Amino acid sequence: MKWIWERARTILSVNFATMVEYRVELLFWMLATSLPLIMMGLWILAVRRGEFSMDETEVARYFLAAFLVRQFSIVWVIYEFEWYVVQGRLSPFLLQPLDPVWRFLGAHLSEQVARAPFVALMVVLFIVMYPASLSVSIDQPDLWWLPSWRAVLGAIVAIYAAFLTRFALQYTMAMASFWIEKPTSLENFLYIPYVYLSGIIAPLDLYPDAVRQIAIWTPFPYVVWFPATVLVEQNTIPFAQGVAVLLGWTLLFVVLNRFFWRVGLRRYSAMGA
Amino acid sequence: MASIEVRELSKTYRVARKEPGLLGTLRHFFRRSYSDIQAVKGISFTIEPGEVVGFLGPNGAGKTTALKMLTGLIHPSSGTVRVAGYTPFDRSAAFLQQITLVMGQKQQLIWDLPALDSMRINAAVYRIDRSEFQARLEELSSMLGVADHLRQPVRKLSLGERMKVELMAALLHRPSILFLDEPTLGLDVNAQSAVREFLRQYNARYNATILLTSHYMADITALCRRVLVIHHGKLMYDGKLDHLVERFAPYREVTLELNQGVSEEVLSQYGEIESVEGCEVRLIVRRENLTPTVVRLLRDLDVQDLTVAEPPIEPIIGRLFEQGIES
Numbered sequence: 001m002k003w004i005w006e007r008a009r010t011i012l013s014v015n016f017a018t019m020v021e022y023r024v025e026l027l028f029w030m031l032a033t034s035l036p037l038i039m040m041g042l043w044i045l046a047v048r049r050g051e052f053s054m055d056e057t058e059v060a061r062y063f064l065a066a067f068l069v070r071q072f073s074i075v076w077v078i079y080e081f082e083w084y085v086v087q088g089r090l091s092p093f094l095l096q097p098l099d100p101v102w103r104f105l106g107a108h109l110s111e112q113v114a115r116a117p118f119v120a121l122m123v124v125l126f127i128v129m130y131p132a133s134l135s136v137s138i139d140q141p142d143l144w145w146l147p148s149w150r151a152v153l154g155a156i157v158a159i160y161a162a163f164l165t166r167f168a169l170q171y172t173m174a175m176a177s178f179w180i181e182k183p184t185s186l187e188n189f190l191y192i193p194y195v196y197l198s199g200i201i202a203p204l205d206l207y208p209d210a211v212r213q214i215a216i217w218t219p220f221p222y223v224v225w226f227p228a229t230v231l232v233e234q235n236t237i238p239f240a241q242g243v244a245v246l247l248g249w250t251l252l253f254v255v256l257n258r259f260f261w262r263v264g265l266r267r268y269s270a271m272g273a
Numbered sequence: 274m275a276s277i278e279v280r281e282l283s284k285t286y287r288v289a290r291k292e293p294g295l296l297g298t299l300r301h302f303f304r305r306s307y308s309d310i311q312a313v314k315g316i317s318f319t320i321e322p323g324e325v326v327g328f329l330g331p332n333g334a335g336k337t338t339a340l341k342m343l344t345g346l347i348h349p350s351s352g353t354v355r356v357a358g359y360t361p362f363d364r365s366a367a368f369l370q371q372i373t374l375v376m377g378q379k380q381q382l383i384w385d386l387p388a389l390d391s392m393r394i395n396a397a398v399y400r401i402d403r404s405e406f407q408a409r410l411e412e413l414s415s416m417l418g419v420a421d422h423l424r425q426p427v428r429k430l431s432l433g434e435r436m437k438v439e440l441m442a443a444l445l446h447r448p449s450i451l452f453l454d455e456p457t458l459g460l461d462v463n464a465q466s467a468v469r470e471f472l473r474q475y476n477a478r479y480n481a482t483i484l485l486t487s488h489y490m491a492d493i494t495a496l497c498r499r500v501l502v503i504h505h506g507k508l509m510y511d512g513k514l515d516h517l518v519e520r521f522a523p524y525r526e527v528t529l530e531l532n533q534g535v536s537e538e539v540l541s542q543y544g545e546i547e548s549v550e551g552c553e554v555r556l557i558v559r560r561e562n563l564t565p566t567v568v569r570l571l572r573d574l575d576v577q578d579l580t581v582a583e584p585p586i587e588p589i590i591g592r593l594f595e596q597g598i599e600s
Contacts, residue, residue: 003397003400006397006400007397007398009397010393010394010396010397011394011397013393014383014386014391014393014394017386017390018383018386021385021386088379089379091341091346091374091379092374092379092381094345094346094364095344095345095346095369095372095373095374096369096395096398096399097369097370097398097399098398266348269345269346269347269348269362
């Protein structure tokens with residue numbers, strides 16, 4: 001147990017130091033994932049113009065929550081893994097008594113810590129631009145709304161369950177590096193349903209029923225929409241059910257991942273490592 | 274128990290073949306053709322604990338493939354390998370604790386951070402506790418003379434400094450079997466010599482087994498008494514370096530300083546002329562003719578100085594690779 005902690009602490013702290021080296025890049029990466037903020041502006045305009053089941057405050061609050069969820073569930077492991085395999089840099093990791101997945105996971109968690117100050121800055125900026133997001137409702141602009149501690153705790157659990165699902169999914173797709181040169185093309189392909197079904201461009205409540213019914217059979221709504229609605233206390237999926245679904249998907253991807261890791265490694269070593 | 278035991282080890286790669294041009298690309302898309310490349314062909318050898326063995330061969334001979342099979346990175350097509358009593362490809366934690374592979378052209382250190390951070394990660398991975406980590410850090414950094422460079426970002430280090438800290442990171446867990454693939458590649462003469470001296474000390478202090486490939490013969494002559502020569506995937510020679518020289522270069526280099534010039538026609542009666550620069554002459558003389566030839570030279574010519582030396586090993590090995598060896 002002591003060694004697990006020691007390894008985790010060291011991997012996290014050294015990766016954090018690496019991420020701090022990329023502080024300028026971090027700012028750009030974060031801005032590149034600000035789609036929910038852009039979409040929020042568009043949807044608020046739509047709310048002002050016509051009939052809508054959510055008011056301006058709810059829309060602003062949802063997209064702020066979606067932005068926060070994305071910031072702490074960003075996964076890029078497929079790009080890194082592809083590079084390691086193509087460059088032959090996976091080999092040194094294979095000669096150490098630690099599965100490389102822990103290094104990749106550590107890098108992601110450390111990056112989140114390094115990203116946090118920039119996220120806080122963006123949230124402040126967001127509230128200055130859209131003060132309505134922190135009002136109880138559009139009719140009561142002076143009454144402040146803050147999520148309850150239960151909502152915050154629930155959202156943290158949901159966000160990290162979502163992060164694990166996305167990580168397990170992407171790391172499983174990354175195993176394709178052992179067979180094809182550009183497994184990132186798979187990620188690019190999956191990015192389309194992710195964008196449309198996850199709740200980044202609109203809360204799923206606004207989707208037609210048929211689309212929503214299909215969407216909830218995929219992992220996508222659970223990785224953004226579900227944690228965001230937990231944070232703003234508007235979740236239509238019960239908390240325990242949502243987390244269980246995320247963990248179920250994670251388990252499935254982990255099983256697939258371990259299978260493809262073993263088969264892929266054998267192929268990697270057969271081809272020349 | 275031997276450190277390394279290799280029996281009839283072979284590796285065949287399947288490589289896709291593609292003709293150049295659009296037609297070749299289309300054919301390649303619809304129907305791929307492959308050919309088999311036999312990188313290593315049935316090699317066998319045993320290395321005892323504490324031995325330092327040179328692994329020689331021209332580019333593409335199969336050295337790196339063999340090293341990768343010995344470390345478990347590549348699965349052999351046939352044959353068996355035991356390293357420290359383990360089958361490398363099982364990659365058991367106990368096996369990985371005992372070995373290291375250093376590849377001169379590849380690095381494991383984190384580029385943007387000081388080397389010390391990479392060492393900390395390695396200490397955690399290999400379960401080295403803090404006090405032991407400090408002790409090993411001090412020991413290795415003083416042996417390599419890099420204590421001042423551990424806190425600089427790796428990208429700011431010179432090639433020689435980087436190689437030394439790479440070695441440090443690779444040896445932090447104190448492996449008993451070292452696989453070194455071109456560890457002095459691209460280093461200047463001083464750095465090469467420092468790395469060699471370090472490896473000699475490490476071998477003496479920990480009785481470590483070292484299998485070393487290098488294109489610099491100075492590495493081999495300084496460290497290895499035994500060499501394995503591999504060519505076209507086959508093991509062509511396994512034995513002492515001295516014997517290799519005797520067997521494949523049965524001649525000596527005789528250098529003369531003459532008091533007056535002598536024609537090449539006369540000199541050629543004593544041996545093969547290597548060079549003539551004024552009154553300094555170099556002759557190549559077969560070993561069995563050495564004594565009578567030296568006697569004749571001293572008797573017939575006005576010799577101021579005469580020295581006999583072994584020929585440099587580099588051309589011998591070069592010639593050996595060019596011509597191949599009958600084992």
